[in-house]
Amino acid sequence: MELRHLRYFIAVAEHQSVRLASEQLHITQPAVSRQIQDLEQELGLLLFERSSRGLKLTAAGDSYLRDARQTMAALDAAAHSARRVAAGLLGRLRLGCVENAGWDGLVPRAFSHFQAEAPEVQIALEVRNTPEQLRAMADGALDGGFIYQYEPLPEALTGLPLLEHDVVLALPRCWDGDYDETRPIALRGLAERPFVMLPRAAYPGYYDRLNSACRQLGVHLKVAQEASTETAILSLVCAGIGAAIVNSANLGRPPAQARLLRLQDLSLPMPLTFVWRQGAANPVLARFLALLRHETGQEK
Template sequence: MELRHLRYFIAVAEYESVRVASERIHITQPAISRQIQDLEAELGVSLFVRTKRGLRLTEAGAVFLAEARQILSHLEAAVGTTRQVASGVEGHLRVGFVENAGWDGVVPAIFNRFQQEAHKVSIELVPLYTPAQLETIENRSLDGGFVYLFDPLPEKFSVLSLCRHDVMLAVPRTWDMPENEAVAMCSLIGKPFITFQRGVYPAYYDRLIAACVQAGLTPNVVQEVTTEAAILSLVSAGVGAAIVNAANLGRPPAQAKFVPVAGFSMPLPLAFVHLADNANPALARFLTLLRDYREDAAALP
């Protein structure tokens, strides 16, 4: 049984005439009659009876008509869904991101734009630090991720550079430091500091410590933790100060304050990374929006 058998059968049933069905679907009468005969032979039942007024469905024919319509309806829906998935209109996308990059700027903006333009694509957001994202992207558990990159990646990765964030000083609100005035790095000598554990992201850790030392400060590290949220919690508790991502300005803790450090900068290059051979159409659509967003941002004064 082929789809044309169902389509010819439905046409004849609806028009109650092989001749009228032939005119409507532009298939010759002999071809339609032959397909109906083949269908009845395959089913082993009569689908029509002839009357003076034309063809009438048998009881079995009426049941088969309802089923045939449902089959074609399901098929059309499947075709439509498949085409939408292939074009990135529907589907599923798993995206990683460094959590503090999601408070403001490109990351929330592109998620918002994508949901407006591809609202039938479900997005699963996974907060992970850069090394964990890269590992998860490589094993194909993530389609891509927003990461901070300091070193080139293997050729199997594609990288779309987006912007640069920077760092700033976070101190307990109880410390006697003005929020809007830059402090000298030398004024922080001997102050207690909280940092990441080096194993969380060695490239970031090494650059941060090196930048501090170059600026004249060897941090007096009193505690190391695994997340920047934990760092800011300890800063809020008065344990010490920390050099943190300036993206945290998008969600400042109530018991900490952010202070600029005079002459100190450590750029954090934000990029979107994915495997070059990832064929997910939803990812391709996401990348198109990302490139458009980057071009729009570059055009701003």
């Protein structure tokens, strides 16, 4: 049995006429009649009562028509879903994101536009730092992610540069001092103050770049405490434990008990990059990449 048998049968049953069915199908009448006869022979039963007045479904034929319609509807639905999956409009996308990159600007805008474009796609978003994301992509646990890239990517991964953030100074509001949040501040003037830092193990590439930039400035930061995430660092700043050098993306969600000040004498570009596995076969990922290229003016 082939699908055309069902299509021809349904057409004949709905028109109760081989002639009208053949006109609808653009197939000759003998060909339609032959297919109906072949179907009846294969099933071992009559689907139609034939008379000079035309065709009429038998009881078996009426039952078969209901099931045939359901089968064709299910096949049409399956084909529709498959086309949407192939177009990246249906499926699941597992993405990582450095937390502060998702608060303002490009990343949340891209998610919003993608949701409007492909509302049936499920995005599973995980907040992870850059090294954690790279490991997860290497293990196949993430399809892609937004990272800050300071080192060459592993061979299996490729990246799309998006934008650059910089660093700012986070100061506890409980510290004494006349700080104007509209004017940049010099890091050299705070070198004797305690600082909260990431441990090197959390992100060696960033840690080394930051310390190198401070050494070139002639500043040796006094580390009072370390914390493994920038959220934890800012919590300690708010508690008055120390100042911190943090991502300017935090300006999109400034902590209530910390001042975020631009720096006069220190700049450390933080390149935000979208990274994914080379040769990834997920059509949803391909559509998301196309949107990111459009958002950043990098269409191929």
